[in-house]
Amino acid sequence: MKKSISKVASEVRASTTLAIDSMFKQMKAQGIDVVGFGAGEPDFATPENIKEAGIEAIRNNQTKYTPAAGLLKLREAIADRVYKDYGVKYEASQVVVSSGAKHNVYIALQVLTDPGDEIIIPAPYWVSYYEMTKIADGVPVVITAEESADFKITAQQLENAITPKTKAILLNSPSNPTGMLYTKNELLEIGKVCVKHGVYIIADDIYCNLVYDGVKFVGMASLGDEINDLTILINGVSKSYAMTGWRIGYALANPEIAKAMANYQSHSTSAPSTISQMAALEALTGPQDSVEEMRLAFEERRDFLCKNMNAIEGISCIKPQGAFYVMMNMSSFVGKTMYGTVIKDGDDFAKLFLEKGLVATVPCSGFGAPNYIRWSYATSMSEIKRGLDRLESFIKNA
DSSP states (O other), X not given: OOOOOOHHHHTOOOOHHHHHHHHHHHHHHTTOOOEEOOOOSOSSOOOHHHHHHHHHHHHTXXXXXXXXXXXXXXXXXXXXXXXXHHOOOOOGGGEEEESSHHHHHHHHHXXXXXXXXXXXXXXXXXXXXXXXXXXXXXXXXXXXXXXGGTTOOOHHHHHHHOOTTEEEEEEESSOTTTOOOOOHHHHXXXXXXXHHHTOEXXXXXXXXXXXXXXXXXXXXXXXXXXHHHHEEEEEESTTTXXXXXXXXXXXXXXXXXXXXXXXXXXTTTSSOOHHHXXXXXXXXXXXXXXXXXXXXXXXXXXXXXXHHHTTSTTOBOOOOSXXXXXEEEOGXXXXXXXXXXXXXXHHHHHHHHHHHHOEEOEEGGGGTOTTEEEEEOOSOXXXXXXXXXXXXXXXXXO
């Protein structure tokens, strides 16, 4: 009899966001007039100077392996960019370039986690955090951040969740899926708890350049030497430079962790794409105008989406402070019948909304928030207007 696959692999769930996006693209390919709010990627094109840098790398035959941690000049540029953005100094040897920020989170968990170690994950959380923790043979410990608290946990909640088995906390600010941003004081209090217990902080800062209302982003790594030593700073070029498909992310950490992450990568992917690394080098060292242009466009879309969503009876949302997501609260429909279906949670609502309203959104059960739906406003204003019109019609005609 054929042996089964591993227990860990059999328990890993598919990504909710990628599944919805795949369904949306399939419907579009079939000619169905569906509007999509599922994908977590900017709808802008990669800036021309960055594309040209990738093309030039091919022309110059820069297509061979690089060191496992990435090209030295790219790691130097990352350290320089982080110093400009965070005010924190890192050596190039403390930088690890990987195939996307997601891959850096994965490697960080693999490097830190022994079997049975607990990883604290504030909810709502990005769906992959939970699954990656299980893949690393760790135990996900979820702390729920309520909407009334702007979807942010407190230092006291963290203190209460820590046990002798706690190894790290995964903190994403601004957050996917909530878009909420931790203040400097909130981060400092959380950081103090981590220092007290020797708990590592995997700080996913991938949306750091997409912050609104004149608020300044503060990174956990900038809050003193003790906190910095425990922090693995994760970032990348995907969101800020519209480079999701180029697959370049990076991590900065203390020398011991950075070396371990580079070693781990050397036995998995060897190194990220050389061509993409050259494009990322241009992104980080070239003109930064496109970053601000995208940020302003996202802020305008956010304002429109939140204002009009809150005007529709039965649903609500709080205005996010960063990223490009809105968490729609649809709890008022739980237990009610829509189009002949009893709504149990956001999964039922989202499925019906796609089938009857022809709008693809992401149910947040996989994010630890079953009565919410995530909308990505990384799409055009015209599509946002169409989606809201369809939402209002979908609810009225249920």
